[in-house]
Amino acid sequence: MDALINKRIKQVLKGDQSAFSDIVxxxxxxxxxxxxxxxxxxxxxxxxxxEAFVRxxxxxxxxxxxxxxxTWLYRIATNLCIDRLRKKKPDxxxxxxxxxxxxxxxxxxxxxxxxxxxxxxxxxxxxERVQYEISRMPEKYRVVVVLKYIEELSLQEISEVLEMPLxxxxxxxxxxxxxxxxxxxxx
Amino acid sequence: xxxxxxxxxxxxxHEYLDGDIHREQELELKHxxxxxxxxxxxxxxxxxxxxxxxxxxxxxxxxxLQANVMQRLPKQKQxxxxxxxxxxxxxxxxxxxxxxxxxGTLLTGYNDNEQFSVTKQPNLVVDxxxxxxxxxxxVKGDIVVRNGDIVVEGEVDGxxxxxxxxxxxxxxxxxxxxxxxxxxxxxxxxxxxSAFKDAATLFNKEDAxxx
Numbered sequence: 001m002d003a004l005i006n007k008r009i010k011q012v013l014k015g016d017q018s019a020f021s022d023i024v025x026x027x028x029x030x031x032x033x034x035x036x037x038x039x040x041x042x043x044x045x046x047x048x049x050x051e052a053f054v055r056x057x058x059x060x061x062x063x064x065x066x067x068x069x070x071t072w073l074y075r076i077a078t079n080l081c082i083d084r085l086r087k088k089k090p091d092x093x094x095x096x097x098x099x100x101x102x103x104x105x106x107x108x109x110x111x112x113x114x115x116x117x118x119x120x121x122x123x124x125x126x127x128e129r130v131q132y133e134i135s136r137m138p139e140k141y142r143v144v145v146v147l148k149y150i151e152e153l154s155l156q157e158i159s160e161v162l163e164m165p166l167x168x169x170x171x172x173x174x175x176x177x178x179x180x181x182x183x184x185x186x187x
Numbered sequence: 188x189x190x191x192x193x194x195x196x197x198x199x200x201h202e203y204l205d206g207d208i209h210r211e212q213e214l215e216l217k218h219x220x221x222x223x224x225x226x227x228x229x230x231x232x233x234x235x236x237x238x239x240x241x242x243x244x245x246x247x248x249x250x251x252l253q254a255n256v257m258q259r260l261p262k263q264k265q266x267x268x269x270x271x272x273x274x275x276x277x278x279x280x281x282x283x284x285x286x287x288x289x290x291g292t293l294l295t296g297y298n299d300n301e302q303f304s305v306t307k308q309p310n311l312v313v314d315x316x317x318x319x320x321x322x323x324x325x326v327k328g329d330i331v332v333r334n335g336d337i338v339v340e341g342e343v344d345g346x347x348x349x350x351x352x353x354x355x356x357x358x359x360x361x362x363x364x365x366x367x368x369x370x371x372x373x374x375x376x377x378x379x380x381s382a383f384k385d386a387a388t389l390f391n392k393e394d395a396x397x398x
Contacts, residue, residue, distance in 0.1 A: 017263050024253045032248035046249055053256040130243050149240040155205060174201040180236040181229075 001026075005069050012060055024053050027070065030151060031077050037146045038081035040135040048084055052077040067160075074151070074161040078143055085139050133183055141176030148173055192219070192226055200230050204237065290375065303335040310341075316352075329363065350374060 005026065011019035031052055036045035055076050056063075063072050121129065134142060147153045147161060155173070159166045199216040202208040208216070220227045273280050303316045308326045312319040316335035320326055324341035329348070336353040339361060346363030347354065354367050368377050 015263065017257075017260060020260065021253065021257055024256045028248040028252050028256075029245070032252060033246055036246060037243075042249075046252060046255075049248065049252060050256050050259060054259050057260050126242065127244060130239060134240070145240060149237060150243055170201070170205060173205065174198075177201065177204065177233050177236055180240065181232045184236055184239060185232060 002069070006065055009060060009063065009065060009069065012057070020053075020057055023056075023069075027073055028053075030070070031073060034074065034077055034146060034151060035081055037131070037134055037150055038078070038139075038143060039084060040131055044084065048080045049077065052080055055080075068157075071157055071160050074147070074153075075163065078147075078161060082139060082143065133180065136183055137176060137179050141172050141179055144169060144172045145176040145180065192223055196223075196226055197229065200226075200233060204233060289379070302333075304333045305335065305337075306331045348377070350377075 005023060008019045008022050012023070028049065032045055032049045035048045035052070036042060039045050039048065052073065056073055059076075063069065116132070121132075124132065134146065137145060143162065144158060147158045148155070153161065155166060155169050158173075159169045162169065196216065196219055199208060199212050203213060203216060220230060305311065305313060305318045306329060308328055308330060310321065310324040310326060311330070312321055318330070318332050318335060318337045320330075320337070320339045320341045320343060322340040325344060326342070327344045329345040330337065330343060331348045331350070332352055333350045334352060335349075336355060337347060337349055339347065339354075339356040342360040342362075344362050346366070347361050348366045348368065350368045352367075354365060366377070368374055
């Protein structure tokens with residue numbers, strides 16, 4: 001597979017734009033998945049996944065073909081997700097009223113800051129609930145947990161994707177697991 | 188849950204879950220878990236948390252994603268393709284350049300010479316746009332007439348070329364070739380041929396001097 005991808009990369013670099021289509025086709029699901037798990041929103045996930053592919057295309061000449069393409073692609077996508085999550089915060093005022101709702105402000109919209117009441121949680125489908133718990137994790141743990149347990153990357157790969165030492169990845173994964181354990185236990 | 192157990196037991200749990208724990212430490216962890224229900228509980232909760240995360244079903248990208256990405260890529264510039272093609276076909280480029288330059292120069296030459304002209308030879312008679320080689324005269328050398336006619340009544344010791352005109356002769360003697368040219372293309376061809384002839388003459392001369 002990697003050989004085919006490398007061939008496509010070479011074609012794109014030679015100016016054959018259509019060869020990029022195969023690359024998108026091959027990685028779209030895993031990339032979209034990372035974005036969705038990180039952002040918790042389908043529209044944003046598609047936006048960021050598209051952006052990641054476009055950036056990969058624009059910067060393809062900087063990709064070192066001796067390395068793994070998926071690692072490079074994950075790096076672009078996770079960086080974009082983290083940027084998006086950070087930018088989102090000051091984007092609104094918490095006590096501003098949400099458009100089209102009466103008396104409902106942003107406080108009531110943020111799952112991470114105020115856990116939903118238990119009866120709400122019990123009504124959730126399992127999948128919904130998993131996503132909810134992922135989105136409650138601090139983002140620096142979230143990204144490691146998603147790459148490890150959803151994308152099933154090795155710790156070494158995660159350290160390359162996030163460009164951080166293996167030790168840091170381990171520490172974050174440990175803390176992520178503890179955070180998740182506490183979230184699930186607090187019921 | 189007051190935990191009086193050493194902190195490193197929790198560290199071992201995570202190392203175990205990461206799959207990189209040393210053998211002695213793994214044995215120590217297992218031994219401890221058998222005796223300590225609190226830590227056993229902790230370990231279970233961690234495993235459950237992992238199983239919980241792993242229970243996510245894999246979701247697929249929306250079917251529009253691929254097309255949208257391709258649409259968002261910057262449009263390829265046309266000249267890039269042309270440049271690429273040119274680089275691949277250097278011979279065609281050379282030939283095209285040659286034709287263009289040659290054609291350009293020669294046609295310019297052709298157009299510039301719409302006026303009547305004739306090679307200067309001492310015993311030629313020019314009557315309007317008609318050149319006459321009078322009877323009994325011998326012209327030594329080539330004659331080129333542009334945009335005019337030539338009437339040869341005497342002798343020409345050389346080639347006669349008429350461009351855009353008529354060659355008329357009765358009992359004339361022309362030792363060289365007689366050529367009539369009246370189209371731009373033929374004019375071009377004539378120029379090319381004479382260029383080659385000149386070159387050939389040059390080479391022949393060189394050969395002669397070498398011998």
